[in-house]
Structure formats: structure tokens, C-alpha cells
Amino acid sequence: xxxxxxxxxxxxxxxxxxxxxxxxxxxxxxxxxxxxxxxxxxxxxxxxxxxxxxxxxxxxxxxxxxxxxxxxxxxxxxxxxxxxxxxxxxxxxxxxxxxxxxxxxxxxxxxxxxxxxxxxxxxxxxxxxxxxxxxxxxxxxxxxxxxxxxxxxxx
Amino acid sequence: xxxxxxxxxxxxxxxxxxxxxxxxxxxxxxxxxxxxxxxxxxxxxxxxxxxxxxxxxxxxxxxxxxxxxxxxxxxxxxxxxxxxxxxxxxxxxxxxxxxxxxxxxxxxxxxxxxxxxxxxxxxxxxxxxxxxxxxxxxxxxxxxxxxxxxxxxxxxxxxxxxxxxxxxxxxxxxxxxxxxxxxxxxxxxxxxxxxxxxxxxxxxxxxxxxxxxxxxxxxxxxxxxxxxxxxxxxxxxxxxxxxxxxxxxxxxxxxxxxxxxxxxxxxxxxxxxxxxxxxxxxxxxxxxxxxxxxxxxxxxxxxxxxxxxxxxxxxxxxxxxxxxxxxxxxxxxxxxxxxxxxxxxxxxxxxxxxxxxxxxxxxxxxxxxxxxxxxxxxxxxxxxxxxxxxxxxxxxxxxxxxxxxxxxxxxxxxxxxxxxxxxxxxxxxxxxxxxxxxxxxxxxxxxxxxxxxxxxxxxxxxxxxxxxxxxxxxxxxxxxxxxxxxxxxxxxxxxxxxxxxxxxxxxxxxxxxxxxxxxxxxxxxxxxxxxxxxxxxxxxxxxxxxxxxxxxxxxxxxxxxxxxxxxxxxxxxxxxxxxxxxxxxxxxxxxxxxxxxxxxxxxxxxxxxxxxxxxxxxxxxxxxxxxxxxxxxxxxxxxxxxxxxxxxxxxxxxxxxxxxxxxxxxxxxxxxxxxxxxxxxxxxxxxxxxxxxxxxxxxxxxxxxxxxxxxxxxxxxxxxxxxxxxxxxxxxxxxxxxxxxxxxxxxxxxxxxxxxxxxxxxxxxxxxxx
Numbered sequence: 001x002x003x004x005x006x007x008x009x010x011x012x013x014x015x016x017x018x019x020x021x022x023x024x025x026x027x028x029x030x031x032x033x034x035x036x037x038x039x040x041x042x043x044x045x046x047x048x049x050x051x052x053x054x055x056x057x058x059x060x061x062x063x064x065x066x067x068x069x070x071x072x073x074x075x076x077x078x079x080x081x082x083x084x085x086x087x088x089x090x091x092x093x094x095x096x097x098x099x100x101x102x103x104x105x106x107x108x109x110x111x112x113x114x115x116x117x118x119x120x121x122x123x124x125x126x127x128x129x130x131x132x133x134x135x136x137x138x139x140x141x142x143x144x145x146x147x148x149x150x151x152x153x154x155x
Numbered sequence: 156x157x158x159x160x161x162x163x164x165x166x167x168x169x170x171x172x173x174x175x176x177x178x179x180x181x182x183x184x185x186x187x188x189x190x191x192x193x194x195x196x197x198x199x200x201x202x203x204x205x206x207x208x209x210x211x212x213x214x215x216x217x218x219x220x221x222x223x224x225x226x227x228x229x230x231x232x233x234x235x236x237x238x239x240x241x242x243x244x245x246x247x248x249x250x251x252x253x254x255x256x257x258x259x260x261x262x263x264x265x266x267x268x269x270x271x272x273x274x275x276x277x278x279x280x281x282x283x284x285x286x287x288x289x290x291x292x293x294x295x296x297x298x299x300x301x302x303x304x305x306x307x308x309x310x311x312x313x314x315x316x317x318x319x320x321x322x323x324x325x326x327x328x329x330x331x332x333x334x335x336x337x338x339x340x341x342x343x344x345x346x347x348x349x350x351x352x353x354x355x356x357x358x359x360x361x362x363x364x365x366x367x368x369x370x371x372x373x374x375x376x377x378x379x380x381x382x383x384x385x386x387x388x389x390x391x392x393x394x395x396x397x398x399x400x401x402x403x404x405x406x407x408x409x410x411x412x413x414x415x416x417x418x419x420x421x422x423x424x425x426x427x428x429x430x431x432x433x434x435x436x437x438x439x440x441x442x443x444x445x446x447x448x449x450x451x452x453x454x455x456x457x458x459x460x461x462x463x464x465x466x467x468x469x470x471x472x473x474x475x476x477x478x479x480x481x482x483x484x485x486x487x488x489x490x491x492x493x494x495x496x497x498x499x500x501x502x503x504x505x506x507x508x509x510x511x512x513x514x515x516x517x518x519x520x521x522x523x524x525x526x527x528x529x530x531x532x533x534x535x536x537x538x539x540x541x542x543x544x545x546x547x548x549x550x551x552x553x554x555x556x557x558x559x560x561x562x563x564x565x566x567x568x569x570x571x572x573x574x575x576x577x578x579x580x581x582x583x584x585x586x587x588x589x590x591x592x593x594x595x596x597x598x599x600x601x602x603x604x605x606x607x608x609x610x611x612x613x614x615x616x617x618x619x620x621x622x623x624x625x626x627x628x629x630x631x632x633x634x635x636x637x638x639x640x641x642x643x644x645x646x647x648x649x650x651x652x653x654x655x656x657x658x659x660x661x662x663x664x665x666x667x668x669x670x671x672x673x674x675x676x677x678x679x680x681x682x683x684x685x686x687x688x689x690x691x692x693x694x695x696x697x698x699x700x701x702x703x704x705x706x707x708x709x710x711x712x713x714x715x716x717x718x719x720x721x722x723x724x725x726x727x728x729x730x731x732x733x734x735x736x737x738x739x740x741x742x743x744x745x746x747x748x749x750x751x752x753x754x755x756x757x758x759x760x761x762x763x764x765x766x767x768x769x770x771x772x773x774x775x776x777x778x779x780x781x782x783x784x785x786x787x788x789x790x791x792x793x794x795x796x797x798x799x800x801x802x803x804x805x806x807x808x809x810x811x812x813x814x815x816x817x818x819x820x821x822x823x824x825x826x827x828x829x830x831x832x833x834x835x836x837x838x839x840x841x842x843x844x845x846x847x848x849x850x851x852x853x854x855x856x857x858x859x860x861x862x863x864x865x866x867x868x869x870x871x872x873x874x875x876x877x878x879x880x881x882x883x884x885x886x887x888x889x890x891x892x893x894x895x896x897x898x899x900x901x902x903x904x905x906x907x908x909x910x911x912x913x914x915x916x917x918x919x920x921x922x923x924x925x
Contacts, residue, residue, distance in 0.1 A: 035182075037176070038180075039182065039353070040352070040353070041434040043434060046351060076174075076175065079175070093166055094166055096167055096813055099637035100350075100399070100400065100402040101172070102180070102351035102352045102402060104173055105176055108174060127857050133857070136348070136404070136821075136825065138821055139860060140857040
């Protein structure tokens with residue numbers, strides 16, 4: 001059975017007639033064509049597909065597109081303002097926190113979710129926010145450091 | 156020589172793409188009329204395929220073709236021709252592809268799998284290499300002795316497909332003189348790379364005999380070669396295209412899903428066919444790593460000198476072993492660790508097992524053998540009542556000493572002694588911290604060395620295209636999979652041409668039809684091999700600039716000087732851009748040709764090791780280092796907390812310190828979890844991997860990282876390397892597990908010889924259960 005839904009992604013409405021089983025991740029990648037959000041496990045285990053849904057970080061691979069009907073989504077493509085990179089994007093580049101780049105979109109969104117609700121998080125709070133996001137390249141230190149640097153950039 | 160760009164921590168040139176979501180990976184690409192494939196995999200680790208019936212699956216609307224073993228070519232393999240794209244007659248691991256469906260979409264393809272009927276006759280199976288060589292073990296390849304193998308492969312029959320020997324000195328005499336002999340057995344379990352990006356390949360075959368394939372491979376030219384062998388398509392018509400890949404770690408090297416995808420594409424000419432693996436399929440249907448069982452014996456004098464070493468190692472290699480043969484070699488070449496051993500006997504056996512194939516995994520045979528060496532040396536130091544640091548320093552491969560394969564350590568081989576001294580100084584700079592009554596604090600270290608284990612004549616070519624605005628495009632066949640290759644190569648290009656770093660751009664897609672040849676992006680050899688090619692290409696480009704300018708100024712090339720982006724003859728000046736596309740005479744006629752620099756590097760002087768003794772110049776270079784760990788163990792839970800990590804590495808000249816540090820840390824991080832949590836669990840009934848997801852197979856999370864990290868360099872320039880550089884990507888994996896286990900011993904007094912050392916195992920041992 002198909003459902004007519006609309007989801008606002010990065011400020012733009014996307015309409016779709018979707019099967020019940022389609023995930024939000026599939027909608028973002030296949031319907032909206034925004035492939036920055038990555039599918040690492042499609043089981044909610046790695047965090048690569050994290051997006052903001054109405055301001056909250058969610059794993060888009062375990063949410064159905066129909067559940068997201070009418071919601072506001074932010075993906076990695078929506079982080080920058082015009083040509084200006086978000087402070088997190090800048091700090092990730094400065095520290096080399098994006099190596100293969102596959103976990104990066106999810107990490108950036110998790111960082112953004114944290115900084116949106118807490119402009120001055122402690123090291124522990126950063127670790128908590130990034131917990132459950134898997135990265136096989138970096139050893140995480142450059143990623144948590146990027147979030148710390150972004151705090152100062154935002155101030 | 157003052158270096159302007161090499162040695163600077165430039166930010167990554169792929170940073171914007173990778174942080175804005177615009178970097179493209181294979182699974183992001185769609186093609187017109189693209190079909191989708193799904194694979195039916197064996198539920199048994201070892202079974203005869205009695206029959207396969209695809210009739211019902213083919214009837215399903217939307218199904219294009221269903222292939223089984225009878226439809227595909229083979230056997231294929233570079234070292235041992237022992238595999239097919241789809242199993243024929245027999246399956247040898249749970250997860251082996253048995254049939255594959257191409258359908259209009261993934262859903263239909265998946266549905267069709269349910270309608271394929273396969274009748275199996277299960278056979279006894281074997282997972283551990285020790286069991287695979289025991290009398291009466293089930294035989295995986297009955298016809299092994301008749302297989303086509305490369306000249307350096309020596310099948311022994313039964314399940315042993317390779318025997319690598321190292322012989323030096325007189326082993327019996329060495330042990331006779333020994334005052335102390337320590338012995339032990341280690342097991343480095345089967346683990347998975349867990350790249351965040353699942354394997355994906357999309358291919359199209361055309362009736363004009365061309366094949367195009369996009370793939371998540373570290374080895375496009377190896378894939379090209381494999382497709383050539385399988386389908387007899389000329390190499391010139393096989394286009395393998397690789398954009399960014401989301402992590403490789405060796406698990407996307409050689410070939411993985413590509414042979415099968417090429418067969419599927421061939422079955423539906425003109426259509427693109429995509430195979431994207433699920434996370435579960437990555438565990439059961441791609442290459443694994445490690446699986447090494449080692450039995451070592453070391454004889455020492457009472458003064459603490461190593462007199463003799465005997466090692467017998469078995470690499471569990473899976474149901475087909477093409478990608479494991481050279482890991483066996485690595486376990487031999489590095490089998491002593493970075494220590495001088497005058498009398499040596501190593502036997503490394505490659506063994507068939509009913510597991511997915513074991514292939515390259517960051518470290519490539521070196522972590523496997525450093526594990527027994529570093530654990531047993533720790534034990535020996537203790538028994539001799541010697542300080543483990545002093546003991547190591549006495550035996551390390553200092554300049555002038557001879558390594559296990561007969562190479563004399565030269566100055567530029569690197570300074571492992573200095574690395575060890577620096578680690579020890581830092582690790583033991585203050586007394587152990589007091590973390591409370593429940594925490595046992597321990598410290599341990601391990602020294603390491605690694606060589607690339609490459610073909611003797613490994614090749615790297617590059618083109619440097621000079622553009623009309625004076626900018627330069629570097630074309631390379633090297634893959635970017637996270638390691639920062641394109642940044643490092645751009646730095647070396649800027650250095651070699653003496654132009655601003657910003658003027659260099661690197662192609663970020665490899666295409667086997669047009670990219671210059673590159674063996675494959677493995678073995679931590681790109682900085683070294685491709686860097687050497689860049690220097691040659693820069694010389695070539697500058698020579699062409701001089702030749703062109705000489706024509707313009709009507710003089711000889713040797714009178715022309717290159718100063719920055721200018722070409723100068725006395726007081727006459729041209730820019731590089733003036734010459735890039737050829738100089739025009741005032742009447743409009745062309746005077747000179749467009750300019751592109753070419754650089755072609757091949758390793759010279761590297762030999763195959765002697766088949767009887769393993770001796771020879773078989774290692775192009777060695778990167779060496781030392782790691783120290785300080786940790787605490789909670790007596791009430793057995794949990795390990797890492798406090799401090801100290802690592803000094805001599806990888807020659809460091810091209811980009813920040814990125815090099817992150818490479819070392821990334822490699823060490825992978826092994827933190829293989830030391831403490833990671834192991835694949837095989838079902839006792841079927842031999843299938845049970846923990847095939849990221850919850851049950853636990854890799855390091857941010858909360859598991861050491862609190863303090865010091866990673867630094869000793870930089871002894873490598874003679875054979877560009878600007879003195881050599882490999883650094885894998886080396887952090889090599890000594891980490893034994894360093895952690897040595898620290899666990901220091902904390903608890905318990906010796907572990909099997910990985911992973913989980914909290915449960917530590918608790919059991921603390922309670923006296925082990």
C-alpha cells in the first residue's frame with residue numbers, strides 16, 4: 001500500500017508516494033536524492049544515518065518514512081548556511097576528523113544536536129552525545145576535539 | 156635540503172567534500188535501468204551441493220536471471236586457483252555464494268531467493284587451523300595438489316596450501332647453549348574489518364565486449380585483471396571506476412564481490428547490475444582477518460640475550476585462500492619481531508578452514524607473530540629477573556645487526572631502539588597512579604616492525620598535467636579510503652615542483668582505462684611508491700618545461716632556469732602557463748607541445764625469499780616503533796580502562812604530522828578492541844558466524860579510548876623513500892595487543908595468550924578459574 005507523504009528536508013518540502021516499509025533513510029537518499037546521509041548497517045547500530053527530526057537526533061534507518069510525514073529533517077547537506085560552513089564542519093576539517101567520511105555525517109549531526117541544546121558541553125557530555133556512533137578510522141579523539149573547537153567558534 | 160611542504164600538517168584536501176555530504180561513494184550512484192542483485196548464501200560451513208532448482212524463482216515477475224555455479228567461469232586465483240564466483244559442487248564456508256538473482260529491484264531479488272531450492276549434504280567442518288591440520292580433519296580441497304598455483308606457493312596436501320620456511324644459524328646449538336627456554340601458544344582469533352561502508356559494486360557489460368564496473372575496491376587494477384582472467388575481455392576494455400571508499404583496512408583489497416558482479420552483468424548485457432551487501436553479509440560474505448595460531452619457543456642466555464627461536468604458526472585462511480598466501484609470507488618475514496635472533500627456525504603454514512576467506516587486514520601477518528614474540532619475551536625477562544625495558548634494548552635490531560631474513564640493519568632502516576627508549580622513559584616517568592583499592596594498575600610495552608609484503612616489482616605510475624593557468628593536476632591510480640593519501644600526494648607534488656600547495660589538485664576518482672597504473676592501495680606503500688613516482692614525474696615535467704622554453708628562446712635546455720612558476724633565460728621570462736598547452740609563434744603557428752609530466756616507479760632489488768631458508772632481500776623497507784600502555788583493571792568487574800597510550804614510530808620522514816598521528820592512532824584503536832572484545836563466534840552446529848551485527852560484535856567506541864595519548868615520531872629518513880618517507884598506515888596494529896596483555900600481566904600477574912581478553916575472562920582468572 002502506498003502513502004502520500006511530505007517531509008521537509010533542509011528547508012525544502014519533498015513529496016512522495018511511498019510503501020509502508022520505506023525507511024526515512026531510504027526516503028532521504030532515494031526520494032530526495034540527498035546521499036550525504038549514509039547507510040552503514042540499516043539496523044540502528046552504527047549511527048552513520050543520524051539526522052535531526054524536529055530538532056532531535058534520530059537514526060533514520062529505523063524510522064519509517066510514513067512516521068516522519070510532516071516532520072522537519074536536517075541532514076548533513078543542510079548544515080552549512082549558504083557558502084559558509086557550519087563551525088562543526090570547519091572544525092572537522094581543521095582536525096582531520098573526517099577520514100573515510102562515512103561516519104562523518106552522523107557525527108556532525110550528533111554534534112549539532114548537542115550544541116543546539118547545550119552551548120557549552122563538558123568533555124563527558126560530548127562523549128555521551130557521540131556514544132554509539134561508530135568510527136573505524138580515527139580513534140575518535142579528533143572528532144571529540146572538533147566538537148570542543150566548534151564550541152569556541154560558535155561563541 | 157629545506158622542505159617547504161613535506162613535514163607540514165596541511166588540512167585534508169577532501170575535507171569539504173566529506174563534511175558537506177557531497178563526497179560520492181559507490182552506493183550513492185544510480186544508473187539508468189539499473190538492476191539489483193541478491194545472493195543466496197550457504198547456511199552450512201561445509202557441504203556438498205546435491206542439487207539446485209531455480210525454476211520457481213525464475214517465474215517471479217521482475218526476475219531477470221538466476222545464476223548458479225554451473226553458469227560461472229573458474230576456478231580463478233592469482234596465487235592459488237581455488238575459487239569460483241558461485242560455489243560449484245561444494246560449499247566451504249557458511250555464507251559462500253551459491254546462487255544469485257538479478258531483478259528489477261532489491262525487494263523482488265530478495266523474494267526470489269526464497270524460491271531457490273538447494274539440497275545440501277552437510278559435511279564435518281573445521282574452524283580452528285590447529286584442528287584443520289589434525290589427523291582425520293575434514294579435507295576442504297581434495298584436489299589441492301593438482302591446482303594451479305603461483306611459483307612461490309608450495310601446497311603440502313591435506314589442508315595445508317602453503318609452507319613458508321625461515322632458517323638461520325643452527326637452531327639446535329642455539330637451544331643447547333640456552334640457560335632459559337620459554338614456550339607458549341597464542342591465538343589471534345578471526346575478526347572483521349568493520350568498514351563503515353558496506354561493499355558495493357555496479358557493473359555493465361556491453362555486447363561490444365566492454366565491461367564497466369564501479370566498485371568499493373582498494374584494488375581496481377587487480378579487479379580489472381581478475382575480470383580479464385574470468386571473461387577473457389581485453390584489459391583495455393575493462394573499466395573499473397572507484398570514487399571515495401568508506402574504509403578499507405585491507406578488506407576491500409584484492410577482489411571480493413567483483414568477480415560475482417562481473418558474471419551477473421555479463422548475464423544481462425547492456426544493463427547495470429548492482430550488488431550492495433548488508434551488514435550481515437559483510438561479516439559472512441567478505442574477507443575476514445587474522446585467525447593465527449602460533450607455537451613459539453625462545454632460548455636465552457642468563458645475561459638476557461636471545462640465542463634461539465623456533466616458531467610454528469598456522470594461519471586459518473578460510474574456504475579459499477588466494478588472499479592469505481602473502482599473509483603467510485608476512486608472518487615469516489617478521490616472525491622474530493624487531494629482535495636479533497642468531498639461530499632461527501620458523502615454519503608458517505597456510506591452512507584451509509571452513510570460514511569465510513581470510514584476507515588482508517591492517518597489519519598483514521605482523522600483529523599475528525608479534526603477539527607470541529612479545530608475550531614470551533616479557534615472560535623471559537621476568538624469569539631472568541631483568542627489567543623488561545633493559546632486556547628489550549639488549550636484543551632489539553639496532554644498526555648493524557642482522558634480522559631474521561638476513562638483512563643487515565642500516566641506519567635508514569630506522570631506529571627501533573630510540574623508539575623503545577622514548578616510550579619507556581615516558582611510560583615509567585612516575586610511579587604507578589593510585590586509582591583506589593578496587594583498581595589494579597599495570598604497564599606494558601611492545602616493540603614492533605613491519606614491511607609492506609609486496610610483489611618484488613611493485614609499480615606506481617603518475618601523470619602531472621600542467622594546466623594553462625599554471626595549476627597542476629595529479630592523476631594517480633591510488634585510492635582514498637580515509638588515510639589521506641590525496642593530501643600527502645599533493646604535498647609531495649608541491650614539494651617536487653616547488654609550487655604552492657594550493658596549485659595542486661588530485662584526481663579523486665580512479666578509472667582503470669585512463670588512470671596511470673597502480674598495483675593496489677595496500678601495504679602502506681602509497682606514500683612510498685606513488686611518492687617516488689611523483690618525484691620522477693616532476694623531474695620529467697620540469698625537463699619538458701626547459702625543453703619548450705629552450706625552443707622559444709632559441710637556446711639549449713641547460714641554459715634555462717626554473718624559478719618558482721617562472722621559466723627564465725637571462726632576462727627573459729615565461730610562466731609555466733605560457734608553455735602548458737604549447738607555445739605559439741607570433742604568426743599563430745605552434746612552436747612547442749602540450750606538457751604533461753610522467754613518473755613511473757618500480758621497486759628494484761627486492762627478491763623472492765629463498766624457498767628453503769626464507770633468506771634474501773625480500774623486504775623493501777621496515778617501519779619500526781614501540782608502544783606502551785598504562786591501564787587499570789577493576790577487580791570487581793574485570794573491566795579494563797586504558798589510562799595512557801604512548802607510541803613512538805620511525806616511519807622515516809613524516810609528510811603530514813597531524814594525519815600521520817591519526818593514522819597511528821586509528822590503527823592502534825582497531826587493535827584495542829581486538830585485544831579486549833572482538834572475536835567472531837562460529838555456531839557449533841553449522842559453522843555460521845553468529846555475531847554478524849554491530850551489537851554482538853563490539854568494536855571500540857568513544858568511551859573505550861585511552862584518557863591520555865602521546866603519539867610521536869623518530870624520523871630517520873628512508874633512503875628508498877620520497878623525501879625519506881615510508882609507510883605508516885598499518886603499523887599501529889602490530890604491537891598493540893601484546894602491549895595491552897603485558898600491562899594486564901603487570902596489573903594482575905595473569906598471563907593471557909588468547910585474544911580477546913574480555914572482562915569475563917579476567918574475572919574468571921582473578922577468581923582462580925583459569
